[in-house]
Amino acid sequence: MSLQMTSDPSKPTLYQQVAGRIRSLIDGGTLRPGDRVPSVRRLSSQMSISISTVLEAYRVLEDERYIEARPQSGYYVRTPATIPPVPTKTRSDRVPLEPGADDLVVRVISDSQKPGIVPLGAAIPSAEYFPTVRLNRILARVVRDDPGTSQSYDSIAGHQGLRVQIARRLVEAGLSVTPDDIITSAGAQEAVLLCLRAVTKPGDTVAVETPTYFGLLEAIRSLHLRVLEIGTDADEGVCLEDLSEAIVRKRVAACVFVPNFGNPLGHKMPDDRKAELVSLLARHDVPLIEDDIYADLAFEGDRPVAAKSFDRADNVLLCSSFSKTLAPGYRVGWVVPGKYRPLVERLKFSTSVATATPTQMAVASYLESGGFDRHLRRLRRLYRDQVARVACTVGETFPEGTRVSRPLGGHILWVEMPQEIDSLEVYGRALEEGISVAPGPLFSAADKYRNFLRLNCALPWSDETEDAIARLGRLVSAIALR
Numbered sequence: 296m297s298l299q300m301t302s303d304p305s306k307p308t309l310y311q312q313v314a315g316r317i318r319s320l321i322d323g324g325t326l327r328p329g330d331r332v333p334s335v336r337r338l339s340s341q342m343s344i345s346i347s348t349v350l351e352a353y354r355v356l357e358d359e360r361y362i363e364a365r366p367q368s369g370y371y372v373r374t375p376a377t378i379p380p381v382p383t384k385t386r387s388d389r390v391p392l393e394p395g396a397d398d399l400v401v402r403v404i405s406d407s408q409k410p411g412i413v414p415l416g417a418a419i420p421s422a423e424y425f426p427t428v429r430l431n432r433i434l435a436r437v438v439r440d441d442p443g444t445s446q447s448y449d450s451i452a453g454h455q456g457l458r459v460q461i462a463r464r465l466v467e468a469g470l471s472v473t474p475d476d477i478i479t480s481a482g483a484q485e486a487v488l489l490c491l492r493a494v495t496k497p498g499d500t501v502a503v504e505t506p507t508y509f510g511l512l513e514a515i516r517s518l519h520l521r522v523l524e525i526g527t528d529a530d531e532g533v534c535l536e537d538l539s540e541a542i543v544r545k546r547v548a549a550c551v552f553v554p555n556f557g558n559p560l561g562h563k564m565p566d567d568r569k570a571e572l573v574s575l576l577a578r579h580d581v582p583l584i585e586d587d588i589y590a591d592l593a594f595e596g597d598r599p600v601a602a603k604s605f606d607r608a609d610n611v612l613l614c615s616s617f618s619k620t621l622a623p624g625y626r627v628g629w630v631v632p633g634k635y636r637p638l639v640e641r642l643k644f645s646t647s648v649a650t651a652t653p654t655q656m657a658v659a660s661y662l663e664s665g666g667f668d669r670h671l672r673r674l675r676r677l678y679r680d681q682v683a684r685v686a687c688t689v690g691e692t693f694p695e696g697t698r699v700s701r702p703l704g705g706h707i708l709w710v711e712m713p714q715e716i717d718s719l720e721v722y723g724r725a726l727e728e729g730i731s732v733a734p735g736p737l738f739s740a741a742d743k744y745r746n747f748l749r750l751n752c753a754l755p756w757s758d759e760t761e762d763a764i765a766r767l768g769r770l771v772s773a774i775a776l777r
């Protein structure tokens with residue numbers, strides 16, 4: 296192993312590199328549960344690093360629940376990390392459904408935001424994960440320095456400086472767009488809604504992955520559209536064969552997919568499948584609304600490219616935001632609507648005239664001043680560690696038969712409990728204990744996933760958080776024993 300010292304704060308330090316190596320040996324299956332990890336002394340002499348560096352690395356891995364110290368014996372890979380994965384493929388529905396009215400979505404989000412609640416329910420990262428102080432300072436400065444612009448309407452397409460920054464960032468997604476190709480929005484939610492309005496009419500059917508984020512189902516519901524849920528594989532993404540069949544039968548007017556680290560599966564569609572998806576849809580002239588909100592949050596490697604990077608027909612409408620990486624409350628998102636740009640721009644005007652100016656200015660200034668990529672590198676590590684911790688605590692405390700997702704990015708865990716557990720009952724009982732969770736049925740219009748829960752892992756890790764997840768596990772275990 297060759298490791299290098301670094302003085303760049305954005306790069307992993309020596310002990311983090313050591314921890315990373317051991318972690319990848321465990322994740323890759325070289326070191327298995329119950330195996331002894333190399334002794335501190337041995338690793339220190341093998342790698343020519345100090346004993347204290349190895350100890351620090353092992354302390355991190357202990358905190359993350361990868362390894363445990365056994366008195367007089369050394370360090371071992373922990374067993375509960377082997378909690379089985381949820382099955383990789385979900386099933387497609389044959390007929391489109393009209394998503395019914397459901398006030399549960401609003402209840403789950405509101406409950407998560409109540410003071411004193413442990414917010415495992417809404418996928419809202421807590422402010423500690425973000426450069427909040429710096430960002431708020433920038434906001435105060437831009438408003439002070441340019442009171443005229445900041446209190447006025449921005450253009451319908453949005454703040455020019457912000458669109459320049461977004462266009463630059465999209466190079467990493469495999470796109471070559473100009474600021475004029477972009478329209479800013481109040482978060483990714485508004486971007487998706489505008490796109491749906493642009494490409495569908497009431498009564499049309501929209502294909503989604505299953506399970507999928509309930510906000511997308513709500514947007515579809517609000518426009519009186521029908522939804523067709525297409526089976527999704529954790530390794531392959533949405534099932535192209537089922538989608539193709541549905542398209543041939545002329546059932547699909549548009550698709551809304553989250554190919555990079557979808558919510559709640561955290562899966563990633565391989566690039567060749569993305570290319571196939573885009574060409575299938577182009578052949579049949581079915582627009583793809585691509586929600587790419589989690590793409591910057593890969594646990595390993597670079598940001599994956601967007602499906603839109605394969606789009607030769609300008610048929611993909613790419614949506615995203617800074618809600619998972621900077622500040623959900625700033626409500627700054629965007630869309631690259633391709634050939635639907637004129638229509639989306641008119642719809643943006645009729646919906647909200649323009650996106651709020653001050654927060655667009657602040658995000659633009661933050662991005663111009665540098666440091667976002669460094670922040671992202673840190674954030675990705677933090678989210679990955681958090682997901683590992685939550686998965687481990689679930690493994691230790693939930694009843695036998697529980698399975699968890701293996702997300703490749705983002706900050707969400709999808710938990711399958713034994714068949715007989717009703718997640719709506721868990722939701723109600725957990726709330727009485729001051730814990731919010733998102734029950735599985737929210738993620739489908741077809742009343743599926745009764746025994747599933749989605750857990751937000753981007754919350755501050757503390758004894759109370761760990762205790763809350765353990766109490767949740769005990770509560771589910773008690774229901775299982777009834």
Ligand SMILES: Cc1ncc(COP(=O)(O)O)c(C=O)c1O
Pocket residue numbers: 418481482483484485508510553557558586588615616617618623627628
């Ligand atoms: C897949 C997905 N799309 C959109 C959103 C909403 O994002 P925004 O806050 O930017 O509107 C979320 C939020 O959780 C999400 O998970």
